Amino acid sequence: MELGLRDTVVLVTGASRGLGAAIAVALAGEGAQVVAAARSKDALEEVAARGGGRISVAEADMRDEASTLALVDTVVSRYGRIDGLVNNAGIAPAGKFADQDPAIWRDAMQVNVIAPMLLAQAAGRHMIGQGGGRIVSVASTTGVRGKPYLVAYSTSKGAVVRMTEALAAEWAPRNVQVNCLAPGAFKTDAQSAVLESPDLLRRRVAKIPAGRMADPDELVPLACLLVSPRASFTTGAVFVVDGGESGKL
Template identity: 35%
Template sequence: MTAHPLFDIDGRTALVTGSSRGIGRAFAQGLLEAGCTVVMHGRDPDRVRAAADALEDDRVHHVAFDVTDAEAVAIGVEEAETLVGPLDVLVNNVGIQHRAPLLDFPDAAWQELLDTNLTSAFLVARAVARGMVARGRGKIVNIASVQSALARPGIAPYAATKGALKMLTQGMCADWAPAGLQINALAPGYIDTELTQALVEDAEFSRWLRARTPAARWGTAEDLIGALLFLSSPASDFVNGHTLYVDGGMLAVV
């Protein structure tokens, strides 16, 4: 038995931002294993180079640029397309978190969240979409969060950026779907990665999470790969402006 041809992305090109570690690295590896030529991205040139080298595949390339700087983004996207040709898939994965009570939330941290989680997705998608629109095809996957629909104490600004990213995804659909692009969001639930280790190791929080999630466990980066491949493939050609939650059922229950 072979995979259905609608899910075939062999030979396509993809740029995954924020892919030197964590979920982004898993996304890059998943696309590579599905047959894509992948450009990994990070802000630190040495770290992203090491991440790309670790995959030991000549279809893996890397670029380093600041996703919050419009000029740097334009140069970085041009470099990526010089390396692999026109981009078929963009995964906007860059994101950060700051936790603090809202009354005490620092102004600088608020701005950094907006710049990194929201503005970067706009800047990179705009730069990549120019070529996609001209070619009449392309897949953009913005990495949102279960916090696009749910809030918790201490992370209101993060939830605001992810909620805005969900709406930006719908806005991109409104503008670019007529040109043949599909723009969707993938929204992970609570995923066990190196960036969430403090919460994973917090016994009280992990008990709450397992009780709150119908799947009764933390998610893994591998749990997200199938959804990414679907949104990157012809199987999703009539799926547009959608947010696909991969959260173990958290949003389904109260």
């Protein structure tokens, strides 16, 4: 099915590796002009090299609000519009809650909640002005069901889910669709400790009815669909992609 993404302009954050990189490359493959954003320019350039000339890069730090907001201005300055935003950048601090420094919670909220809200607001203003657009935020299954030792992460991703639902209802009359992906266990750098330990990997996979962890490319088709005009009546939805783990009793 043709997704209608050719020559649309999409900003993807956290695009230097993992899920963000896979989404950026796939969108470029569908004909979109992608701006891939992250802190590491070298890693971004490697991703851009896989984009067939349709990925440009932009350095940004989600901890810095000015840097975050400048991203949307950069996209519009380069291409004159912004049709899609994929809020993928995030951090997942782990540890015993009773021992954690509150600074860790604030950092997680800044990167995982405040930055996506700032980008959604800035991009949304342009989308409304041009007649529509689509925002997709990458949350987590821990934002749907809390997980021990990831309290700050779970809290922040739960906030992203609620933001998605509320903003979708507010902007549906303006033809801006807002949706959320909640991935489970994917083979990314964030899971390196699990992937490199046969024992940890065995225990992690035992919790997943599908019997394995997923490859980043397995999130890509849904992400591309939600960024496309084909999803024009889909808004406020949270799509769990976890091999059945959240549904297991």
